[in-house]
Amino acid sequence: MADHWIENHKRDPWRRQAKASGYRARSAFKLKQIQERFKLIDKGDVILDVGCFPGGWTQVALELVGEEGDVVGVDLDPCQPIEGAALLVGDITDPHTQDRVLEYLNGRQLNSIISDISPNITGKWDMDQAIAMTLVTEVFDFALPFLCKGGHFVTKLFQGVGVEELINAVRPHF
Numbered sequence: 257m258a259d260h261w262i263e264n265h266k267r268d269p270w271r272r273q274a275k276a277s278g279y280r281a282r283s284a285f286k287l288k289q290i291q292e293r294f295k296l297i298d299k300g301d302v303i304l305d306v307g308c309f310p311g312g313w314t315q316v317a318l319e320l321v322g323e324e325g326d327v328v329g330v331d332l333d334p335c336q337p338i339e340g341a342a343l344l345v346g347d348i349t350d351p352h353t354q355d356r357v358l359e360y361l362n363g364r365q366l367n368s369i370i371s372d373i374s375p376n377i378t379g380k381w382d383m384d385q386a387i388a389m390t391l392v393t394e395v396f397d398f399a400l401p402f403l404c405k406g407g408h409f410v411t412k413l414f415q416g417v418g419v420e421e422l423i424n425a426v427r428p429h430f
């Protein structure tokens with residue numbers, strides 16, 4: 257099983273393309289596809305990237321906002337530096353980390369919150385899904401007040417209990 261996974265991992269065309277393009281993670285292409293479809297990020301935007309390690313989304317977001325924009329990323333794991341981005345290490349649900357994000361923003365509003373946050377997967381779907389939902393809700397509760405009018409919120413969700421309710425709860429804000 258492990259050998260099979262390693263073979264698939266090596267053959268994964270997105271991973272190979274990410275490496276060839278200089279992106280740190282194949283997930284970079286996920287954000288590019290979201291951008292192509294929804295045009296969320298503009299030049300000059302200020303972006304919060306939640307769960308940013310190893311930095312694939314941050315790299316793409318930086319390309320999109322250009323030199324006039326700004327990207328602040330947060331993750332439990334430390335990222336290698338990315339020129340032009342502020343990368344904070346910490347738990348986004350921890351008020352201390354949240355204060356550091358706000359300190360960095362220094363009163364500026366966010367144009368987009370992009371969150372690819374994912375808990376450590378245990379393999380027990382119900383438990384993983386519940387933890388993931390809680391994380392998304394906490395990110396939303398923290399960051400929404402700092403999102404500008406007309407701003408965007410992109411998040412990874414694990415399909416399951418509470419997804420519809422969450423979407424219904426956030427819909428009025430957009």
Ligand SMILES: C[S@@+](CC[C@H](N)C(=O)[O-])C[C@H]1O[C@@H](n2cnc3c(N)ncnc32)[C@H](O)[C@@H]1O
Pocket residue numbers: 280281283284306307308309310311312313314330331332333346347348349372373374375376391
């Ligand atoms: C799928 S990875 C993100 C990949 C990233 N978007 C990229 O393109 O490189 C999910 C990340 O969420 C982070 N994470 C999970 N819980 C977190 C928390 N409470 N605070 C901050 N980051 C968290 C994990 O450490 C992990 O690095």
